[in-house]
């Protein structure tokens with residue numbers, strides 16, 4: 001059988017959120033190795049299990065449905081892949097599904113996040129309104145070519161909902177993702193906390209979670 | 223109340239490589255606290271990246287956890303960024319498996335692999351919320367123990383540690399913990415009573431049960447037990463049958479990259495060579511091997527349970543395994559099929575023949591390292607590094623023919639009897655290797671020759687024939703380093719690097735130190751010294767101050783020659799080798815006479831008699 005590309009979706013939470021992107025690659029390669037699945041190795045002098053993450057997840061952010069691409073060289077069912085890999089994954093990482101990839105990586109356009117902030121609910125809600133209704137939201141961003149640069153993220157931050165929750169608020173939002181323009185969730189959470197600080201609202205980030213990855217046309221990345 | 227885990231997690235995103243501080247790695251052992259009788263905090267007094275690479279820790283971790291009602295956890299020295307946050311937020315040092323403070327454990331055990339981690343031991347005890355001084359800790363505090371190669375001279379650590387485990391730990395650790403469990407259950411336990419009974423176990427040294435007296439000139443007069451039932455000499459433990467000893471079937475697999483991130487099988491213990499500077503070569507005697515079958519089985523089990531892509535066959539001298547070729551053939555048969563890289567550290571230059579070379583290069587091409595240790599044959603004879611120039615050249619030729627264009631050579635500077643000729647000999651050797659390369663018709667094409675010379679400073683160590691030797695002075699080290707640089711000038715393919723010799727001086731003092739150095743170590747730690755083995759962290763000035771504060775003369779320890787009949791600080795510990803053998807070897811060294819390897823002829827070190835087993839046959 002020729003090699004077949006497979007895309008699995010996995011969850012990354014609890015202590016696994018402290019695994020960096022680079023370390024995740026090794027972690028998953030080893031999990032695949034332990035699983036005994038018939039995976040495809042890259043060619044060359046030092047063959048490695050082929051793996052690719054269409055969109056990196058930053059350290060500290062939870063992932064609910066993160067894609068990972070791999071390839072197999074023998075016929076195995078999607079269930080076997082899911083179960084095999086799950087039996088070999090460390091705590092906090094769980095495969096939710098496996099399928100043939102539908103979209104190429106370049107189709108990725110957005111990602112959706114859920115963030116929880118603790119503090120006074122009313123004050124926090126007001127802070128979100130204040131934060132987003134400003135003329136511009138300037139943040140410092142690292143650029144590969146120019147080093148640290150100031151950018152306005154206002155046109156890109158799309159707040160989807162603000163709701164109350166235990167000890168604070170839950171904010172869901174959509175940010176651009178992919179090759180063209182990629183904004184980390186931390187760009188939002190940090191600038192929001194900074195804003196809170198400037199208007200003396202006590203706030204603390206409790207959790208940041210990527211809930212989905214979308215194509216540029218708004219459909220789910222599959 | 224906020225639990226410890228929450229407190230830790232709040233800080234993790236502020237530090238480098240946070241996955242080191244939160245546990246949850248694959249194969250880490252988590253137990254139900256309510257069903258556990260003895261809790262053991264296995265501490266490696268250095269960073270996670272270093273400690274997690276250490277094989278001894280993996281063995282004892284799995285061994286102890288094999289008992290259902292014992293729980294052994296891992297603890298490492300937090301790097302300075304996290305330590306600062308821990309102190310600021312009142313987070314005590316905790317075990318990575320339970321995230322519970324180790325202050326509440328039954329045992330805190332340190333493995334002491336090198337002298338330069340001593341201040342980290344104090345720092346970890348302090349971070350745990352314990353007094354660093356054993357005498358100041360109270361009844362309910364854990365029993366603090368230490369083992370590992372450095373405790374062959376544990377004297378500088380006596381102020382801080384309740385008891386030392388001398389020699390190989392697999393059996394004695396179990397006996398010690400069993401005694402503890404028994405005494406706790408029967409209600410006989412008091413720390414004092416436990417220590418006294420532990421001192422009766424072979425291989426356990428309880429320093430508080432010995433008195434040291436000194437001569438007027440500062441040397442030791444004698445070391446005597448304070449009461450009956452305490453042995454005059456503590457004899458190290460060894461495992462008689464290495465082929466049957468416990469070996470873990472799985473390793474904890476870290477998320478972040480560590481120094482040696484791979485599966486490791488220990489293939490043999492001890493060494494048949496008698497390099498006169500090498501402490502490991504003597505304290506791990508006698509030579510014992512695992513059989514090829516055992517090695518291959520252990521390797522397979524580990525690769526399967528970890529998913530590692532690299533396997534290392536570790537020992538002091540892997541190529542001395544009597545069945546090495548067969549073993550490699552079987553091993554590569556497995557690893558190639560599984561696409562696992564096979565790493566063979568500790569290959570002897572004189573065993574580096576074509577056959578081994580082929581086995582190696584089948585798997586991976588990486589740089590080659592050799593350790594001639596000295597630049598001239600005369601000096602190599604003095605240190606008993608039984609390699610001659612022809613062997614070095616032929617190994618290099620094999621390497622070049624095999625497509626390698628780089629060799630890395632390790633040397634030591636300041637060896638006993640060393641002269642300027644020996645230093646220049648290092649440069650000459652490098653040049654002759656270069657000549658060999660340039661004259662070879664079939665040398666690797668398209669690659670530039672590179673000969674790296676890495677120079678360490680000789681450190682005299684206890685339980686070696688050179689234990690009597692002084693270290694050379696700083697000025698002299700400086701002069702010899704410059705001499706080597708001058709003699710390699712203009713050769714662009716030669717690249718010389720040095721270890722920080724200011725670290726070596728401290729290493730010598732701590733290695734040969736006595737109980738009085740405890741005050742110096744404590745003072746240095748109070749002055750902020752930690753991670754002394756890390757170049758960027760080492761603070762020589764603070765150590766100098768610590769010696770001055772305590773009115774201790776570092777030269778007395780590092781730069782003074784010891785008499786053969788002088789009482790050494792470690793003489794009440796018995797590593798099964800007769801002191802008369804070390805004296806004999808020291809005299810032979812001075813005469814430039816070599817001693818054969820144990821496989822060729824027994825030179826009567828005494829370990830066969832002491833261990834009650836013949837070394838070979």
Ligand code: SF4
Pocket residue numbers: 507508509820821823824825826827828829830831837838
């Ligand atoms: S007793 Fe003889 S063979 Fe055995 S280690 Fe000592 S010198 Fe070597």
